[in-house]
Amino acid sequence: MEIKLLTSMLETMLKIRMFEENIVKLFKAGELPGWLHVYIGEEAVATGVCLNLTIKDYITSTHRGHGHCIAKGANIKNMMAELYGKKTGCCKGRGGSMHISDASVGILGANGIVGGGIPIATGAALGCQYLKEGRIVVSFFGDGASDEGSFHESLNLASIWKLPVIYVCENNLYAETNPLNMHLNVENIADRAKAYNIPSIIVDGMDVIDVYNKINKVASDIRNGDGPVLVEAKTYRYRGHYEGDPEVYRTKEEVNEWKMKDPILKLEEKIIKERILTLSEIENIKKVVQNEIEEAIEFGRKSPEPLKEEAMDNVYY
Amino acid sequence: MREITYREAINETYREEMRKDKNIIIFGEDIAQHGGAFGVTKGLLDEFGPERVRNTPISETAIAGAAIGSSIVGLRPIAEFMFDDFLLVAGDQIINQMAKLRYMSGGQLKLPLTLRMPMGGGLSQAAQHAQCLMGVFMNVPGLKIVCPSTPYDAKGIFKSAIKDNNPVLIFEHLMLYENKGEVPEEEYYIPIGKADIKRQGKDITIVAISEMVIKSLNIAKKMEEKGISIEVIDPISLVPLDIETIITSVKKTGKVLVVYGGPKSSGAGTEIVARINEFAFEYLDSPIYRVAEKDAPIPFAPVLEREVLPQEEDIERAVKEIMNL
Numbered sequence: 001m002e003i004k005l006l007t008s009m010l011e012t013m014l015k016i017r018m019f020e021e022n023i024v025k026l027f028k029a030g031e032l033p034g035w036l037h038v039y040i041g042e043e044a045v046a047t048g049v050c051l052n053l054t055i056k057d058y059i060t061s062t063h064r065g066h067g068h069c070i071a072k073g074a075n076i077k078n079m080m081a082e083l084y085g086k087k088t089g090c091c092k093g094r095g096g097s098m099h100i101s102d103a104s105v106g107i108l109g110a111n112g113i114v115g116g117g118i119p120i121a122t123g124a125a126l127g128c129q130y131l132k133e134g135r136i137v138v139s140f141f142g143d144g145a146s147d148e149g150s151f152h153e154s155l156n157l158a159s160i161w162k163l164p165v166i167y168v169c170e171n172n173l174y175a176e177t178n179p180l181n182m183h184l185n186v187e188n189i190a191d192r193a194k195a196y197n198i199p200s201i202i203v204d205g206m207d208v209i210d211v212y213n214k215i216n217k218v219a220s221d222i223r224n225g226d227g228p229v230l231v232e233a234k235t236y237r238y239r240g241h242y243e244g245d246p247e248v249y250r251t252k253e254e255v256n257e258w259k260m261k262d263p264i265l266k267l268e269e270k271i272i273k274e275r276i277l278t279l280s281e282i283e284n285i286k287k288v289v290q291n292e293i294e295e296a297i298e299f300g301r302k303s304p305e306p307l308k309e310e311a312m313d314n315v316y317y
Numbered sequence: 318m319r320e321i322t323y324r325e326a327i328n329e330t331y332r333e334e335m336r337k338d339k340n341i342i343i344f345g346e347d348i349a350q351h352g353g354a355f356g357v358t359k360g361l362l363d364e365f366g367p368e369r370v371r372n373t374p375i376s377e378t379a380i381a382g383a384a385i386g387s388s389i390v391g392l393r394p395i396a397e398f399m400f401d402d403f404l405l406v407a408g409d410q411i412i413n414q415m416a417k418l419r420y421m422s423g424g425q426l427k428l429p430l431t432l433r434m435p436m437g438g439g440l441s442q443a444a445q446h447a448q449c450l451m452g453v454f455m456n457v458p459g460l461k462i463v464c465p466s467t468p469y470d471a472k473g474i475f476k477s478a479i480k481d482n483n484p485v486l487i488f489e490h491l492m493l494y495e496n497k498g499e500v501p502e503e504e505y506y507i508p509i510g511k512a513d514i515k516r517q518g519k520d521i522t523i524v525a526i527s528e529m530v531i532k533s534l535n536i537a538k539k540m541e542e543k544g545i546s547i548e549v550i551d552p553i554s555l556v557p558l559d560i561e562t563i564i565t566s567v568k569k570t571g572k573v574l575v576v577y578g579g580p581k582s583s584g585a586g587t588e589i590v591a592r593i594n595e596f597a598f599e600y601l602d603s604p605i606y607r608v609a610e611k612d613a614p615i616p617f618a619p620v621l622e623r624e625v626l627p628q629e630e631d632i633e634r635a636v637k638e639i640m641n642l
Binding site: 058089090091092093094095099101102103104108109111112113116118119120121122123124125126127128130131135137149150153154156157160161313314315316317 | 340342368371373374376378379381382383384385386387388389390391392394409410413414418419420421422423424425426427429458459461481482483
């Protein structure tokens with residue numbers, strides 16, 4: 001695999017991880033309003049998927065959406081300002097963490113409703129198919145969303161119409177607090193694709209290279225006119241469903257076991273072992289990323305609040 | 318002028334607009350070969366082909382999502398829901414997504430889509446195929462809501478809805494589809510947000526929605542023989558509501574009756590009553606009256622259905638009470 005790609009994988013995963021480590025602190029300090037659902041641990045999925053997309057492709061995301069947005073190329077200054085509820089936020093302070101969107105890079109929105117983005121992605125794929133501009137759509141959602149009617153209706157419709165969409169299910173083993181074996185009764189979520197006669201694959205969501213390689217094939221098939229695919233990424237979130245979650249549904253041992261499979265550490269080891277980058281070069285990347293995030297925080301802090309007079313803007317076009 | 322039915326007026330609108338704009342695609346349950354549950358989309362598949370005229374599975378959530386997503390990426394989709402009752406199956410997509418994406422995205426996303434659906438009772442469909450739900454969706458900022466009552470209005474407002482860059486919900490009372498009316502051959506638009514004075518009068522204002530416009534006009538004609546001059550206003554659009562036209566009439570008559578489908582409580586007409594109170598209270602000679610459905614699920618048996626739905630005699634009775642006759 002080429003150096004540029006591996007470096008880019010590392011940079012993106014670090015950017016997601018460090019962005020969220022920073023906002024967790026800011027949230028705890030009471031600087032950010034609302035709620036926070038972080039993606040730490042799952043970075044390989046968004047990164048491996050989105051490196052196969054162009055700026056013209058579309059994604060829909062979830063309440064746990066910072067990673068998808070960063071991987072798809074959202075400007076982190078505007079993302080940060082959005083978390084602060086500022087006028088300079090990507091949604092001008094109307095959406096917040098759960099509803100980040102950036103149309104300029106094809107992000108059709110994180111979504112506060114579990115499964116809410118899946119039909120929208122399907123519709124976007126209908127548009128892409130009709131307009132024939134070679135775009136494809138990725139819908140990110142979790143294992144919990146695969147129990148929603150919206151998932152089943154969407155896969156069925158996409159199958160009938162052969163729509164250019166990849167459904168990426170991030171199976172992190174818990175639907176909010178409910179463990180997998182309590183909320184579905186199939187061995188793999190990928191099995192659910194059979195009901196709609198669409199292909200499915202399973203990827204190691206803790207291994208960015210595995211995600212990247214498998215999605216690479218899927219994305220190129222779909223660009224060539226193949227219909228939808230369901231991808232199940234086996235992954236894990238290190239932190240609670242939301243910041244402040246008492247996490248009574250799992251043990252510390254389980255969390256620590258998954259941390260041993262950390263996608264960032266795994267990639268760093270490979271990169272060092274294969275002499276692609278040195279430790280100090282990696283440290284340097286981290287410094288650059290942290291600087292960028294600190295600039296974003298400053299931008300968020302110093303940005304003006306939205307004006308009260310603007311509360312009614314954009315209810316309608 | 319030529320006369321065509323309400324159904325034909327809508328069908329003609331599809332044809333004219335789809336010929337002009339290739340980015341209009343239409344989909345819904347049974348709309349292709351079958352031409353829709355009420356025959357509104359008959360023949361469109363033959364003219365525009367299967368890429369642009371699509372049957373969907375019975376999946377209302379997916380239908381609404383298809384409209385949202387395809388509109389965001391550049392199409393101008395029109396989805397038909399077989400009955401407005403079925404909108405509720407897609408409640409999340411319509412209320413939480415469609416209505417809010419523009420606002421939540423800080424204006425980045427644009428949703429130029431139209432949903433059309435029949436509503437209302439009168440055919441013994443019972444409680445799950447006969448509701449008038451426009452009032453429910455009036456409670457959701459971000460949607461535009463229109464309820465045309467004549468073939469002329471149905472065509473003109475549908476044209477505007479297609480051109481509009483917001484989600485527009487068109488509620489069509491199913492008892493109107495066979496009604497004939499004058500529709501010019503030349504192109505015209507009816508702006509969304511403009512009421513129409515369907516009949517001039519000076520003694521009392523009736524604000525009537527959708528099929529209730531027809532019933533109110535019948536009573537207005539009947540009462541004229543008794544010397545009562547009734548002004549009938551059809552808002553056509555409920556969101557945005559042209560309250561000015563209504564207020565102007567209220568200032569003239571001082572008496573108001575609001576007639577609408579859907580349960581009487583917290584319905585479409587309730588909002589009109591509230592706004593008249595807000596903006597023209599000092600011009601009122603008497604309390605504002607309402608005629609609407611009784612607050613019950615709509616029953617099956619014809620005798621019971623008739624009892625729950627608002628009838629012409631209810632309108633007549635209310636007019637007489639207001640006029641102290």
